[in-house]
Amino acid sequence: MPHAIRIHQTGGPEVLLWEAVDVAAPAPGEARVRHHAVGLNYIDVYHRNGLYPVPLPSGIGLEGAGVVEAVGEGVDDVRVGDRVAYAGGPIGAYAEVRNIPAHRLLRLPDGIGFETGAAMMLQGLTAAYLLRRTFRVQAGDAVLIHAAAGGVGLLATQWAKALGALVIGTVGSPAKAELASAHGCDHVINYSTENFTARVREITGGEGVAVVYDGVGKDTFAGSLDSLRPMGMMVSYGNASGPVPPLDLIQLSQKGSLFVTRPTLMNYTAKRADLVALGDELFGVVGSGQVRVEVHQTYALKDAVQAHRDLEARKTTGSTLLLP
Template sequence: MNLKEEMQPATGTTTIKAVRVHQHGGPAVLTYEEIAIGQPGRGEVRIRNKAVGLNFVDIYFRNGDYTPPALPFIPGNEGAGIVVAVGEDVKDFAPGDRVAYVMTLGAYAEESLVPAHYLVHLPDTIDFETGAAMLLKGLTAQYLLRRTFKVEAGHTILIHAAAGGVGLILTQWAKHLGAIVIGTVGSPEKAEIALKNGCDYVIDYRKEDFAKRVKEITNGEGCHVVYDGIGKATFSGSLDCLRPFGYFVSYGSASGAIEKFDIMTLMQKGSVFATWQLLFDHLRKREDVLAMSKELFEVVTSGAVKIPVHNRLPLSEAAEAHRRLEARETTGATVLVLWH
């Protein structure tokens, strides 16, 4: 299908292919099937997806850790493609526009209905696969580095899973800001990737006590901030990596949820701060969606941050993509691609 055909507004109800979850469970519950999609409602845009991003949050929705609006549902929280139709009151988008979107369940499909609030124009210099891989992870990095704890030149920071999708963006962006970056990884191969993407020091947590090594690297001072997407397995050690009044910033629980703890622990660890913020809360205002996306696109188009798409699978193989992500077999970003 050429661009001219793609720009023609869709009419009525169309049958498309999509991945749906009918019951919570492992990767096998992801079923590739035909569904009907209608026209966009007020404030919505219908997108013909070209690529869809894969994220740990998709696993949380699939296995029931996060509750979807209803069952069955279509997973996926970011994608990129071409506008095919717009609903009432949508003024900033038109059929044919290249776009990317975030924070909208339903991306694992040939076409998606997306609230215009979470939609942004995709710069011509960014291809669809990169666009699909960068918005959720990139905006997560943006709020972590620029809003939750504002990283500045000279700060020493620790990034867990530094070779992961969010980790590689965090590492490059933090280095661009002038920070001293320490990263943790789980293999020599991932250590090499982390070093190539800006880590000053890399710790293989399977071979070393990362908290002890951080203290050695920082001459006992500790880090200004720890960014932790791992959760249960790293929480206690992460607190030990902080200097007094440092920030523990959680944004995921790949190893399981952090267990309940006595808030006095934060005082005992050096009067440190601990926070977990949602990207959704940072994107409640349309002006923030635009401002945060603008800053992300600027660091990517300038070359300061590169979005590594290391894995590509067809949408029909979403279950295999989930299996690989859960098994920690991936580095960088994975995208599910569609050909029209």
């Protein structure tokens, strides 16, 4: 019988349990996928600790890559034997085998392996919608990317650089600064020792950046607003340091008629056509070598508890995989 990580209550990493599960035949519209690799992402922590509530008991995880073993009635998006990858709902990727709506699956190009596929989908599609849909980065734009040495950060940094942007990244340590610089950051700010807002103003000659991509949340939100040029856009897409406090909208006018958005990948890929289009853009920049996907940590799937501990302790960089 296959196994999966499941949660029966919210809490710390210890609530992640390795359990035998019964995987039924795919229902109409579903495909059964045997995972070769599963992605680890910070949103998994939010599901585990209850910040983003899910009905319990539940599986966990939103990203994986593997082979289609069976399809249900009416499925024509994929076929048995296809190499596929996916990101987004429904939750339950921390599993050896699972059923998933077939319209959420993307066929992996021949040149992209399972581990790269699993490492790139959630973070890569996030970078894709952030840079190409939420705020369409153009050559010459100054952009600020927080957590530039993280999974989304490394991909977004490379992609923004390939688009011709001036890329400013923040990190929390000298080692992460070296990593971000090696992946295309024109300027790297260690926010544990420097005032990133003052440095951004200095780098941009006082003007500020066109857009801030902020997955950190509470600790960086106020400074991010102060880093924007007039009519700049604040894109808050994560809460690694905690939820953003309530915002008085009058601040946006006082700071230069700013824009603020809180997007999610799920909304940007809700339609199959939008998912495929973003996937094609992502596969294109990875296939061309403009964006390198690097797996810096791997854990056995059954060791998800330790993986979550390391992720929350900020011991990880780049992409992390769980291997069934």
